Structure formats: C-alpha cells, structure tokens
Amino acid sequence: MQDIRNDNDIETLVHAFYDRVQEHERLGYIFNDVAEVDWDKHLPNMVNFWSNVLFRTQRYEGRPYRQHVSLPIEKMDFERWYKLFVDTVDQHFEGEKAEYAKEMAGKIASSFSVRMEMDGEFENNQ
Numbered sequence: 492m493q494d495i496r497n498d499n500d501i502e503t504l505v506h507a508f509y510d511r512v513q514e515h516e517r518l519g520y521i522f523n524d525v526a527e528v529d530w531d532k533h534l535p536n537m538v539n540f541w542s543n544v545l546f547r548t549q550r551y552e553g554r555p556y557r558q559h560v561s562l563p564i565e566k567m568d569f570e571r572w573y574k575l576f577v578d579t580v581d582q583h584f585e586g587e588k589a590e591y592a593k594e595m596a597g598k599i600a601s602s603f604s605v606r607m608e609m610d611g612e613f614e615n616n617q
C-alpha cells in the first residue's frame with residue numbers, strides 16, 4: 492500500500508471518507524439532514540484543508556471550529572467521526588503522511604470536542 496503522496500491521493504481519501512460519513516446513520520444525519528451540506532462545495536474545501544495540513548499548501552485558511560458550534564453534535568460524535576477517519580485512511584494508505592493525517596485528525600477532533608464542552612455547546616450534557 493502507498494502513502495498519501497499528492498492532491499490526487501487526498502481527493503481519494505476525502506471522497507472515500509465522506510462517502511462513509513453519508514452512509515453512517517448518525518453522522519450522515521448531521522451532514523445531510525441537519526446541515527444540508529452542499530457536497531460539491533464541501534468536498535473541494537476539505538481537499539484544500541487536508542492539502543494544507545499534510546503539505547502546507549496554504550490552500551485553506553478558514554477557521555473550521557466555528558462551523559461546528561451550531562450543529563447538534565454529541566461528544567460521542569467526535570469519536571465516531573475519528574474512528575471512521577482512521578478506518579478510511581487505513582483502508583487506502585500506509586506511511587508517514589497517513590500516520591500524520593490520523594494524528595492530526597485526532598488532535599483536531601479532541602480540540603473541537605474540548606472547546607464545545609467548555610462552551611456548553613454539546614447537544615446532550617455528556
């Protein structure tokens with residue numbers, strides 16, 4: 492298996508991940524039914540985001556946390572999201588960048604989770 496080497500690989504990862512997100516009962520509900528995400532915009536945006544994280548291309552300069560605050564996310568949803576991300580990376584890639592992608596996904600998911608907990612933004616108080 493290959494490592495994540497370029498934007499093509501990032502596209503493969505991002506598309507495979509969000510296909511699985513949409514099939515996931517709980518995450519699919521948040522993305523499609525609550526947020527009504529426009530996938531034609533969200534997918535290229537996420538490719539830019541990961542391209543910046545992995546290859547420092549500076550193609551993403553947004554502030555993603557605030558996009559999540561108003562969503563009905565539970566603490567467990569970040570764990571579901573992270574598990575699905577790790578599974579998807581492991582299914583397609585192997586190597587340093589693949590490990591780094593999983594590490595950063597875990598760190599960012601935890602930081603969102605802590606911020607939402609401190610801001611009292613979780614859907615249930617768990």
Ligand code: HEM
Binds near residue numbers: 522527532596599600
């Ligand atoms: C339970 C977990 C999560 C849910 C349900 C979720 C859901 C969403 C939704 C609905 C959007 C808005 C999409 C749109 O309307 O275009 C969004 C944007 C985004 N999310 Fe998440 N997300 C989760 C976790 C994460 C994590 C852990 C990361 C980072 C590793 C992340 C990164 C982003 C980024 C970069 C954007 C784009 C923000 C922008 O427009 O600049 N998300 N997310």
